[in-house]
Amino acid sequence: MDYGLIPLALLMAAVTYPWRAIPLLLPAAKRLPAPVQDYLRLVGPAMLATLAAVSVAVAVDAARQRTLHVGVEWLAVLICIAVVAARRSLLIGLILAVALVATARALGFG
Numbered sequence: 001m002d003y004g005l006i007p008l009a010l011l012m013a014a015v016t017y018p019w020r021a022i023p024l025l026l027p028a029a030k031r032l033p034a035p036v037q038d039y040l041r042l043v044g045p046a047m048l049a050t051l052a053a054v055s056v057a058v059a060v061d062a063a064r065q066r067t068l069h070v071g072v073e074w075l076a077v078l079i080c081i082a083v084v085a086a087r088r089s090l091l092i093g094l095i096l097a098v099a100l101v102a103t104a105r106a107l108g109f110g
Contacts, residue, residue: 008051016047052077072104 030037056077059069076097083093 012048012051016043016045072101072109076100 032040056073057069058066060066079100080093080097083096084090087093
């Protein structure tokens with residue numbers, strides 16, 4: 001098991017949680033204009049999506065060179081987007097995407 005990603009997970013939580021908690025911590029935030037509220041609500045997921053996109057699209061080889069990676073992860077992202085658009089359920093989309101990648105890697109395609 002690789003414990004090197006734990007600091008990244010903690011950093012992601014430290015960066016995204018405050019943006020999601022602003023309405024809870026500041027009651028006056030509900031009086032902000034609707035576009036500002038929408039922006040604040042979407043900052044955290046946008047940061048997470050950016051981090052996820054980099055981990056899906058960029059591969060690092062043994063010489064630490066970064067290259068564009070096209071693999072089963074791209075298909076998983078597309079499936080997740082399609083499920084979220086159709087079902088309005090991020091949880092179902094993520095479960096299907098993770099299941100696809102795990103299955104592909106178990107079969108040696110990943």
